[in-house]
Amino acid sequence: GAVVSQHPSWVICKSGTSVKIECRSLDFQATTMFWYRQFPKQSLMLMATSNEGSKATYEQGVEKDKFLINHASLTLSTLTVTSAHPEDSSFYICSASGTSYETQYFGPGTRLLVL
């Protein structure tokens, strides 16, 4: 089956620093990649949708200047949390799809803790 990886799996950073999370589709070309955020005991909330070579589309309430998304190739998307604050601490999960957004393959997630 399709495999999506994320790196790092967890990260601890100081408030005010920036953190980059990578999402890779290992065995297929992902036309679209999605970034989700999940707080403890809650569901996944879509943050943004990115298509290769295009600017990401952000969901309402998600600051595009704070959560920078780059989708430079069909196998790699990155999410950069800029000037991170403790309230940004969360579980960030990416997913990738080929031709249909209905079929999304999820990465294992990245746990971010901002001190």
Place this chain on the structure above:
Amino acid sequence: GQQLNQSPQSMFIQEGEDVSMNCTSSSIFNTWLWYKQDPGEGPVLLIALYKAGELTSNGRLTAQFGITRKDSFLNISASIPSDVGIYFCAGPRDKLTFGKGTLLTVNP
């Protein structure tokens, strides 16, 4: 936005018991998806349903796409400890919307 109401919120069962959970929406969906999320991991697709009335099985899991296209059910038979996790329903429209999840705990 779209909302999927998932119930129950949590379940505590004994190993060997059957489990049933459901998902409802005020809107029609053409596809229903069921995912399982293990602690600290991303969701894994269990079953996808594409047709109203469809009943699909994946091992001990069985899911049904409601006739009204506004609901779906997931059943797990003869539960085992590794069934522990959070089960999410999801429906795609302009984006993939997730239910709030059902936390399943299985006591050996």
